[in-house]
Amino acid sequence: MAKEFPHCDVVGVDLVPPRIDGELPANCRFEIDDANLGFSHYQDSFDVVHARAVSAGIRDFPQLLEELARSLRPGGVILLGDGEQQLYDEHKRPMPLGDPDSPEFSWIHKVFFTSYNAMKNRGGSIDSPCMNPTWLRAIDSLMDVGWHKIFVPMGPWRYDDEREKTISELCRENCLRYISGLTPLLLSEGYLPEYVDKMCREASTELRELRTHIYTRWNFAWAVKRPPADVPIVQIA
Secondary structure, eight states, X not given: OTTTOTTSOEEEEESSOOOOOSOOOTTEEEEEOOGGGOOGGGTTOEEEEEEESOGGGOSOXXXXXXXXXXXXXXXEEEEEEEEEEEEXXXXXXXXXXXXXXXXXXXXXXXXXHHHHHHHHHTTOOTTHHHHHHHHHXXXXXXXXXXXXXEEEESSTTSOSSHHHHHHHHHHHHHHHHHHHTOHHXXXXXXXXXXXXXXXXXXXXXXXXTTOSOOEEEEEEEEEEEOOOOOOOOOOOO
């Protein structure tokens, strides 16, 4: 974003230092911070706030949205994007959990279901992708709330053009990385190491070989910060 818009100042916030490929643009900087602590130091600071895939680490998502709204200047835009933990079959129907012996069983879905419960048990706002439009409308300082949901094939088992093929490939790569990093979380929930290893191994193999045709659904929401109220004009005779 900093390279695309050199006339803007861009601030990135994350819990850990970013991995930077190449030289950082002069108009970009990073802050290592916990979003759960709030952003009072950024009140009325930004024209655009973009929060993507952060729900698992946020304890109170409506409160975070209040904080982000306060960090916007009047007329500024908040943009939210996050994927659901619920997965969908090739007909875009919610997948049942199923039993390992049933024909509709998927190790990918098993891993996502298990990690969903683990994140929820740890206090993450994991259901926020579906709730964001409702929560944004509840904030008095915001207006023009909108939302959109899109299905993305998890791997190139189907695609209509090269663009969708690229997106589905990126989705598969992202999911493989997600699965590979789940072991500490699942072990902390009391699962045996050998079972965690089996779940992650089988899910990764299923995804690489496209044994199951799965969609993931991404939810996007946005809103605009209300401009200041008009100052009434007093005419003196």
